[in-house]
Amino acid sequence: MAGSSIGTIFKVTTWGESHGTGLGVVIDGCPAGLALCGDDIQRFLNRRKPGQSRYATPRREDDAAELLSGVFEGRTTGTPISIAVYNKNQQSKDYSEIASYYRPGHADFTFDEKYGFRDYRGGGRSSGRETIGRVAAGAIAAKLLAELGVTFTTYTRSIGPVQVSDDRFDAEEIGKNPLCMPDALAAENAAAYLDACMAEQDSSGGVIECVIHGVPAGIGDPVFDKLDAALAKAVMSVGAVKGFEIGDGFAVARATGRTNNDAFCRAADGTVAKKTNHAGGILGGISDGSDIVLRAAIKPTPSIAAPQRTVNRDGEEIDISIRGRHDPVIVPRAVVVVESMAAITVADAMLVNMSAKMDGVMKFYG
Amino acid sequence: MAGSSIGTIFKVTTWGESHGTGLGVVIDGCPAGLALCGDDIQRFLNRRKPGQSRYATPRREDDAAELLSGVFEGRTTGTPISIAVYNKNQQSKDYSEIASYYRPGHADFTFDEKYGFRDYRGGGRSSGRETIGRVAAGAIAAKLLAELGVTFTTYTRSIGPVQVSDDRFDAEEIGKNPLCMPDALAAENAAAYLDACMAEQDSSGGVIECVIHGVPAGIGDPVFDKLDAALAKAVMSVGAVKGFEIGDGFAVARATGRTNNDAFCRAADGTVAKKTNHAGGILGGISDGSDIVLRAAIKPTPSIAAPQRTVNRDGEEIDISIRGRHDPVIVPRAVVVVESMAAITVADAMLVNMSAKMDGVMKFYG
């Protein structure tokens, strides 16, 4: 298995290479009757489109999604939804140089080791363009979840040393700056930091935070399919992610039981709630009804213009300098990718959960 | 699906509750012909046994593994290996109190929400005892991997504020102190910190680090089944884990491309190697031949003696104080659990990888 599928009920399979004919995705198991049109998908895809600011590659990627199956008279039919995006930006470029050596921080070497050769054009299957299928599927998962009252707030938490301040947190701001930060001042400072990186032919990492609102208590399974474990896999499977946290994450290592436990309380509406949310909305792998809060650490773009040392396919050490149009930071464009993976995971978990109790099963069939 | 299975080829299914008849695991897909005996499993189980120091619950858990199937004349047969551990320590205790309320930081509330009721005796399925099946399976995975030259060094990286020092790192020390730290001085300081926590009726979190040696380049799959994503899921599925990192992890967020990229070089034996290992041994989801380095953030034991606020099943707010014999820190006993999950994941990935190339397939059948 080449590992291009994810999900138990809401099952997503992506395909495609950076510079092949196209990329796409098949979503199997989306319930029938969901209103869906090409625009729903395009809106999500546009959020990852490059060329929207000076902090993203100026490459034009006119990624137009074609809906090939699974939708009839404006609604999903319950059968597989196939979506393709054709690669229009395939420059008839000479790739012989890139084919001959291993770019540091890229998957060139590991693909060669695994498969014996690789599609070296623009990274092939390991390119960031692979996320197009994820985002198209994420758009559908998010639409499905919106019907169930589940929504997302996803943003850049930090870029290099520049952190968003909780005091200035303003969700409205996320869409207003090209760095997707919910804090105008942080966005300004991060822009300045990126300018400095670019001047140095360098790139920056950062952190993405995703808050999932409205997931009812009881979603996720104990043991191996814990909701946080499933989210971890989904998010860590995004190319540049090197770390994943839920709730307080690594900060729990320095916490104590007294500070880290969230006291249960009685909410105004009589339901059970928590006074704090160190747990990030998941206890024992199952959602507790609070917001689910997760973070992903994104590494700096490995493609930098500065000279680097590497080896070629003959095993000789050489100096290279990567040309071309690369994002100085991946974080802002990856925001919608992280949100998509979270949406796919939660949608699947909510569908799987429907058979958890005999009560629910008997009401369904009663 | 209640989520109790993991793996594609090397498939692990656990079962059992803390205070039911027993706990166990079925491992399906272990290759035939691996030398295996009960002792191989018992040795791993003993590493998670409580009662071995004052920093672990004094509860006696005489967990004796019974090998019920899948081994004949000292070797695995290729059919499912079933292992059971019977619960001998079931005190005829009154659980009615614990049944009536939701312990903060535990899964009592979420299980009730999901299933309508729960086995409240000692946490039931969400108890730390659930990891017995994981560790038994991990013992087999580790034995299999050892045959292939893959070994593990796993230890406590930090407890509360006390970090292991890289300068004093001594792998030999791990087995010598009850906190599994590769640094005698850190272990001493951590012990003092835990004494203080215990005096305050409090508990501590920490970080576990696992280094996997000898994984050949080419293991893991692109896209959703990246080796780091699979490791993230496996490790995050352990009860108290709230964060996961590979290589530099969250530190990449502040790094730049220049500092984070690992230059490739030519090793003494002519193979391709990396000068540094910020990537933690995985590029594009596929192992690169370097050590694989991962970390898990473990939350403080939620069962603390200090009084806590919560609600009961009727939704009334009450004060509780959890009695009983609880670990002041989970970290040392979880070291072998993290190692087990890593071993299960790598064993599966290496078996899955065998069909990656036609060359390999044709040599196998040729």
Next chain:
Amino acid sequence: MAGSSIGTIFKVTTWGESHGTGLGVVIDGCPAGLALCGDDIQRFLNRRKPGQSRYATPRREDDAAELLSGVFEGRTTGTPISIAVYNKNQQSKDYSEIASYYRPGHADFTFDEKYGFRDYRGGGRSSGRETIGRVAAGAIAAKLLAELGVTFTTYTRSIGPVQVSDDRFDAEEIGKNPLCMPDALAAENAAAYLDACMAEQDSSGGVIECVIHGVPAGIGDPVFDKLDAALAKAVMSVGAVKGFEIGDGFAVARATGRTNNDAFCRAADGTVAKKTNHAGGILGGISDGSDIVLRAAIKPTPSIAAPQRTVNRDGEEIDISIRGRHDPVIVPRAVVVVESMAAITVADAMLVNMSAKMDGVMKFYG
């Protein structure tokens, strides 16, 4: 993967060998809250017990099922249900002869080819005793389905040349004769036929028919997971089954569209029904609300006392004569096995089906 798991939501994993410590099964994904006790399982197991007539091996198999997990206060908890049956009948027999050659019609040779060696004691994993786990799981699936109005009538359709007559069909009769035939006269004739087989040191095949009542329309999935395809896999996976039919089965090959199409009609209660049921209750892989009718062809017991030609492990041709206590016909004892596999399959399909429509999903979460 050694292939010991089946099901997507209602997931069954069996383990164990004929003459090892025991055999068992883990059922993961059974909804919480189903009333269940050991007797529910034992009743099913008793239906496959040998020694109940002269047409079954006189071997005593006192298969007592132990319920090890997943049930609390008389109801399933939603977590894995583990059931074990210990082998009490392990005669300290000399198996060296059986180990040295390949019994015709058995899996001795193919296990050796696949795994390099085999647990030769009584057939090991390929023994009919492997079905104990299936039947224990089937008992739970059948209990779950009974709550949803789904019931089974399963019986011997033929033994050798002796067919049940539709005119004399009497469901009450199934439990009254040792051959599980719904036709007393056929049972008598079949008994006479078996007596003749036994006198010749020979054995007989037969056909099992299973009718599933009460499955609502809409269960099963199009394409690869068609309900009939899933039933085919489940039933064909039973050791001695060599053929599978749904509805008219192989007779459709000689039918025409006019005779084979089932006209839709309006039932008395206003719902849509079919005037005939050539389709066997499934159209396009999805249940149509009629009875589901399936048949399995069971081969003659391969262990016969008559002399047979075979080869030993050294590749020499030899004559053997299989001693011991073998069933002259497998069919009657396999009736409950086929019913169990059908129940597991339908239970899984009904749970999977719950997320087929947005209507259902929204009502569930609404």
Next chain:
Amino acid sequence: MAGSSIGTIFKVTTWGESHGTGLGVVIDGCPAGLALCGDDIQRFLNRRKPGQSRYATPRREDDAAELLSGVFEGRTTGTPISIAVYNKNQQSKDYSEIASYYRPGHADFTFDEKYGFRDYRGGGRSSGRETIGRVAAGAIAAKLLAELGVTFTTYTRSIGPVQVSDDRFDAEEIGKNPLCMPDALAAENAAAYLDACMAEQDSSGGVIECVIHGVPAGIGDPVFDKLDAALAKAVMSVGAVKGFEIGDGFAVARATGRTNNDAFCRAADGTVAKKTNHAGGILGGISDGSDIVLRAAIKPTPSIAAPQRTVNRDGEEIDISIRGRHDPVIVPRAVVVVESMAAITVADAMLVNMSAKMDGVMKFYG
């Protein structure tokens, strides 16, 4: 899960509707380095193309396969192979009539029951055109298997009452007559029979037989993933199949142990062989090195011109008469579909089998 995926390592996912934008398939897990071009796929697709004789619908389906990903420089890359066929033959036909009622023998009613509505244009997802994806995947599986020495002979065994004679069996003949029969006289008689059916506005069923040559002993898994069970599922998942047999199939029900057991013998080359092949090449779910022989019963085309009784969506009984260009018999065009499903199943089983023994694993990684 809408059930559109099959396979563990060699994983096939199909999508598409009869009269939507197109149909296609994603094959994930094909080993890297297999020589593959569009022609390999087109050749298989052409075998199921209609309009090739008077016994197939005169509809023109110019199904041109586009290879969208997973192949680079003429070889598979190990990443998903995406293939699409666009629907060019979408007549701007009025489907309102077909939308209003349920065609007997079709999935119209069951889709409506499951999903609440359906894509009624030409059968939508339940159309025979859905097999395009299967055949494209089958072409790749067959190419892969050919490299390993596995080949197929698949043909029409019977049409209505007309059977192929074993005495006249001539594999060369299969490609020479439009009915794919390995017996010229039978083909002639079957043609006459079909002429009579067509004159009666009726259709015919038949049987397809598939012989798989060169599968080494040891392929397939015990218990639920037996090779014959996997083949049964794969073949029964083809739309019109109502029965499945392996080896002697239903004839075993009348056989005895003496007649049905295949004696093992020593082959000329010193290996173990069988004197007969009643088992059809599989013992205990694992291939025994003999030819694998399977048969599928195909029902008569349900779309017949003769008037039929049915109900409309309002539940009223009406008379209908299906217009249009329908195959009087599905069998000849389904030959390549059955072969494709068999090839997909065997390819997957052979890849899965690579990790069955430690010997093999250690040699691979040694």
